[in-house]
Amino acid sequence: MRNDNEFRLTVDSKSINEGFARVVVSAFVTPLDPTLEELSDLKTAVSEAVTNCIVHGYKEKFGKIYITGKIDGETVKITVRDRGAGIADIKEAMTPLFTTGEGDRAGLGFTVMQNFCDKISVRSNYGKGTSVTLIKKIEGKAKW
Numbered sequence: 001m002r003n004d005n006e007f008r009l010t011v012d013s014k015s016i017n018e019g020f021a022r023v024v025v026s027a028f029v030t031p032l033d034p035t036l037e038e039l040s041d042l043k044t045a046v047s048e049a050v051t052n053c054i055v056h057g058y059k060e061k062f063g064k065i066y067i068t069g070k071i072d073g074e075t076v077k078i079t080v081r082d083r084g085a086g087i088a089d090i091k092e093a094m095t096p097l098f099t100t101g102e103g104d105r106a107g108l109g110f111t112v113m114q115n116f117c118d119k120i121s122v123r124s125n126y127g128k129g130t131s132v133t134l135i136k137k138i139e140g141k142a143k144w
Contacts, residue, residue, distance in 0.1 A: 005031070006070040013058045013065055013082070018050045021067055021080075028069050029076055032138040041116035042076065042136050048109040049080035049132045057084025057130055074138050081131040087124040094122065 007028055011017040022043040029042060046067075053065045066081040087093045094110040113120045117134045124130040 004071055004073070007068065009067045009069075011065050011067070013054045013061075013063045013084075015051075015054060017065065018047055018054070021046055021050045021065075024067070025069060025078060029071070029138060032071065032074060032076070033140040034138045035141050038136070038138050038140070042078070042134070045113045045116040045120075045134050045136075046078055046080065048112050049078075049134065052109050052132070053080060053082040053084065053130070057082035057086075059085065074140070076134075076136050076138055078134045079131060080134070081129065083129040086126040086128050087122070087130055088126050090122050090124055 005028070007024070009021070009024055011020060025046045026039060026043055029039065034042070050065060050067070053063075057063065057065075061084070063082060063084055066079075068079045068081075070077045094114075110120070110122070113132070113134060117136045119135040121133045122130065
């Protein structure tokens with residue numbers, strides 16, 4: 001039996017909503033019976049994507065973050081999008097340790113997303129926003 005499903009969520013660009021997004025995604029993938037590692041990987045990747053919207057997309061401004069999810073068989077596809085600053089050079093932005101953030105930003109957000117998902121894609125229009133799509137196949141506990 002297929003567990004196809006989808007959701008749409010819009011949240012304010014506030015740090016508190018990073019945790020909320022993690023919980024929503026966790027609940028959303030529950031029917032696939034993910035392992036704790038699979039669940040943790042997906043939650044961490046979503047956290048990084050949402051944090052990037054807040055820290056880099058909107059910086060000191062307020063905006064909305066749009067999160068959609070889709071389950072297609074055993075594959076989960078989560079897209080996190082903002083209408084913020086955009087990325088001038090996606091390849092550079094995805095380079096480990098590169099950051100436009102200030103202070104204690106490590107520049108590892110995209111690296112973390114890549115390591116915890118099967119595939120990620122990034123689309124951006126400078127000055128208009130960024131969309132990050134995370135794809136992960138859930139093997140699940142039932143298949144062990």
